[in-house]
Amino acid sequence: xxxxxxxxxxxxxxxxxxxxxxxxxxxxxxxxxxxxxxxxxxxxxxxxxxxxxxxxxxxxxxxxxxxxxxxxxxxxxxxxxxxxxxxxxxxxxxxxxxxxxxxxxxxxxxxxxxxxxxxxxxxxxxxxxxxxxxxxxxxxxxxxxxxxxxxxxxxxxxxxxxxxxxxxxxxxxxxxxxxxxxxxxxxxxxxxxxxxxxxxxxxxxxxxxxxxxxxxxxxxxxxxxxxxxx
Ligand SMILES: C[S@@+](CC[C@H](N)C(=O)[O-])C[C@H]1O[C@@H](n2cnc3c(N)ncnc32)[C@H](O)[C@@H]1O
Numbered sequence: 665x666x667x668x669x670x671x672x673x674x675x676x677x678x679x680x681x682x683x684x685x686x687x688x689x690x691x692x693x694x695x696x697x698x699x700x701x702x703x704x705x706x707x708x709x710x711x712x713x714x715x716x717x718x719x720x721x722x723x724x725x726x727x728x729x730x731x732x733x734x735x736x737x738x739x740x741x742x743x744x745x746x747x748x749x750x751x752x753x754x755x756x757x758x759x760x761x762x763x764x765x766x767x768x769x770x771x772x773x774x775x776x777x778x779x780x781x782x783x784x785x786x787x788x789x790x791x792x793x794x795x796x797x798x799x800x801x802x803x804x805x806x807x808x809x810x811x812x813x814x815x816x817x818x819x820x821x822x823x824x825x826x827x828x829x830x831x832x833x834x835x836x837x838x839x840x841x842x843x844x845x846x847x848x849x850x851x852x853x854x855x856x857x858x859x860x861x862x863x864x865x866x867x868x869x870x871x872x873x874x875x876x877x878x879x880x881x882x883x884x885x886x887x888x889x890x891x892x893x894x
Contacts, residue, residue: 784802820836
């Protein structure tokens with residue numbers, strides 16, 4: 665007797681993570697910056713989810729040349745919200761001349777100091793995403809002290825010292841709305857893989873009881889606000 669195949673019961677569709685527009689992904693891949701593609705896609709998925717659910721602005725600390733900003737801008741465009749990005753554009757400690765992550769093309773030839781703002785503006789303009797981004801040029805704590813709007817997502821990727829990473833957490837995390845997302849980059853549990861300040865901020869956010877882990881993609885951690893405080 666021929667085998668009778670079992671009726672196939674319908675499987676729930678695997679939820680597809682939201683993905684950026686192909687043109688944005690191409691712009692991201694060719695932009696100067698530090699975020700690998702897998703982390704970028706996870707950042708985009710978080711931004712798209714938060715923007716869609718909460719319809720609140722998305723905020724990034726650490727613009728650099730706009731690589732990750734492109735993804736937040738694409739998610740903001742899709743949901744009709746604004747992506748805000750904060751940077752003094754003078755580079756972090758490890759990006760200064762003589763340090764591991766220095767890029768000589770980011771130095772203003774007239775002043776002899778780093779200025780990533782022109783490259784950032786070109787990156788955003790070429791991707792056609794300028795109108796979805798509000799760029800704040802200045803120090804993160806100064807900007808945060810003037811801020812008064814709830815945020816759908818806060819992405820911390822600014823200075824990687826304890827002082828800066830903790831400052832960014834303390835100043836910006838209170839603005840994450842209930843159900844909103846806190847994303848931390850460069851979280852390395854093993855000191856051999858990288859600096860520990862973002863990891864300590866991540867542990868602090870979890871220990872606060874205000875945030876619950878949603879996803880881990882390499883060094884990118886996505887947490888959701890599930891309680892008050894920080
Ligand atoms: C790691 S880079 C950001 C990388 C970027 N998100 C990307 O994907 O390419 C860190 C940035 O934070 C900025 N930064 C560091 N400390 C800051 C502070 N206190 N206020 C504003 N920006 C700061 C630096 O100028 C630098 O551009």
